[in-house]
Amino acid sequence: MRFYAALIVVIMHATHMLHPGELVTRAFGMGAVGVSFFFILSGFVLTWSRKSSLPNRKFYQNRFARIFPLHFLTWIAAGALFPTCQGWVRPVPQSKSAV
Numbered sequence: 068m069r070f071y072a073a074l075i076v077v078i079m080h081a082t083h084m085l086h087p088g089e090l091v092t093r094a095f096g097m098g099a100v101g102v103s104f105f106f107i108l109s110g111f112v113l114t115w116s117r118k119s120s121l122p123n124r125k126f127y128q129n130r131f132a133r134i135f136p137l138h139f140l141t142w143i144a145a146g147a148l149f150p151t152c153q154g155w156v157r158p159v160p161q162s163k164s165a166v
Contacts, residue, residue, distance in 0.1 A: 068104075068108060069105055069108050069109060069112075071101075072101040072102075072104040072105035072108065073101065073105055074101075075100075075101035076101040076102055076105070079101070
């Protein structure tokens with residue numbers, strides 16, 4: 068289920084970048100619900116699967132060791148790809164305020 072929640076978020080972001088049409092944009096415009104569902108379900112899964120015999124410190128060390136390397140590599144990849152992605156997203160129109 069977490070996969071589908073994450074997929075909805077990815078598709079929502081892709082609709083902002085690729086502009087596929089109003090029908091697709093509306094269908095996946097609820098990406099924020101996917102984010103909330105993903106984090107709630109993840110918190111439940113982590114709490115449920117944690118062994119009670121494992122000390123908190125060791126639990127968090129294991130989580131850090133599992134998450135940080137991929138997080139770090141993602142930042143490196145994003146930093147390398149960001150300069151090539153200019154112009155993919157159209158600017159948001161600014162509202163004209165009455166002055």
